[in-house]
Amino acid sequence: MTVAESLPVTVGRRRLYVQLGITLVALAAAGGMLAAHRATLDSGTDRLADADGEWLVLACLAALATWVCAAVAQQGAVVEQLPKGRLVAVQFAAGAANHLLPAGAGAAVVNLRFLTRCGLSTRSSATALAVKAAVGGIVRCVLGVALLVASPGTVPLSVRIPHVLVLLPVAAGAAVLAVAISGRLGRVVSRALADVRDVHRCRARACALWGGSVAFALLHAGVVVAVVHAIGLGLPTSRVVMAYLVASGAAALLPTPGGLGSLDAALAVGLTAAGAPGPAAVSAVLGYRLLTGWLPMLPGLLVLALLARRSAL
Template sequence: MTLTPLDGLPGPAPDPAAPPAAPTHARAVRLAVSLLPLLLIAAWAVLDWRSLYDGVARLAAADPGWLLVAGVFTCLGWVAAACVRQGAVPERLPPGLLLASQVAAGAANHVLPASIGAHAVTLRFLQGQGIPLARGTASLALYSVVKPVAKTVVLLVFLVAFPGMLHFGDLMPDSWTLLLMAGGAAVALAATGVLMTVVPALRRPLTGLLRTALTDARVLHTRPSRYLPLWLGAAATPLLQGSVIAAVGYALGLPLSWAQVIFALLIASTAVGAVPAPGGIGPVDAAMVFTMSAFGAPVGLATATVIGYRVMTVWIPLIPGALVLSALVQRKVL
């Protein structure tokens, strides 16, 4: 016999130990967010199908051994990014999830310009690990400062180590270009100062962010387990990227040395790396072709090398990166 509550009388009280049911709309939003990376990849493939087809066709006729080497260097790039992210926060992060977050961040980075996607994924991951928003944002600021400084140090090392082989004078911008770059940096600094002075609402959060960033940077640089992966990982990043380009170039028959390819990447990314493009695609590619041709590579072969490099570092990792991103969203890591 089944007992039912009488009309107008309350039913049995809910079990307080039972977990609350997740709202249906929250599940739908999470499902949509997890599928969004795959939809963006499909849209990008439709819009840029010719470049993808040309790159895959060129790589199909290349030396598979060198392409395997390029794939290994591509994977090591994720490890270097994870090292830099770990070195930018005092707390110890779970290594496996940290590496997975950087694989996912790499996919997001190629969809949104100026590293916005990668920073958003990393910031969400840090918050999920219990790091407050202010300190997570400060770690992103430290990451953004360390990477160009480390790349400049690597560039100077190459200039000292290879003074005769690298024709640096042929690649130097003219005085007007240098003046324009200096003027742009001065305008950016002046605009930031004016905004902080004129808009009081921005002054407090920016000051707090700067104070937090300086405090964390001071703490991190007293711990070798943090500043070593921070700086070594940042210095290794351009070397790994250049090694991917060199390996792809060797697979296609590029007549340049490893040092010349690395130097070409350093010059190209330094000259136009500030242009906001998804993953640096576009401006850096054109600058790479120009720089490698200045070292003596045929323009067609330099173009094929850059296209193959983009396929190896963007298109091939994009699908697994998007799948990892979706999985992390589903597991509520992000």
């Protein structure tokens, strides 16, 4: 192997080591926080054990529907028709794999292998995943802004102003980056935009992409809302939804497996800011995690193994 050939491998390994290092640090910090707040965690667990069963069933149904919505959004991100049953199964398995690798890499790898097995090129598959991820981020931002417009009291003014001040330099940096794109990177972006235009030429696929992404975000927020009602918290639904949207966005900044630690802390802080007592906020986070991550973990890994055995991945 020449020096030129070995350089990408070295860079890839270095990036992997950095991601794993950040993941370990984040998980260690999360473990330290849990140990420091053991009494609050125990109280939250007890409260969740006495939760309303009907609301928990509703939360379970919302959690199950999230995988269907993820499948709809993934279908909308590609022009080719994908096998529906396997597509939903892959999203379920990808959710489990997402808790094993940092920064959503598990779900990306599973979906990438599935799309290539379905006949898509590696470039088209990667573009489809990028389009789906970008639309998911845009949807969360739009939902947050729409919620603030529809219900201005959702977030106090003193909290909204710093967010605006932070978004201004971010928007300016994005504009500078867009202007700076040129050469080979520009050609890659042009090809990706061409794929995006191909998807949006079909109204049904565009509706599937955006509708599935919107439903996915709202159903995850619905799981939190149902758990909050199950444990008897009288928080306004708009504040709970906003807490989830902000927490999911903040968790994306830390590359932990499945947002472990980052999403938990951000959601607990968001619910506390919305008016929930500390132990009750912990209960809500535990319930959300239980239904969307921990309980589906083993079945998801079994489905992943089955898909791999049948050469679907």
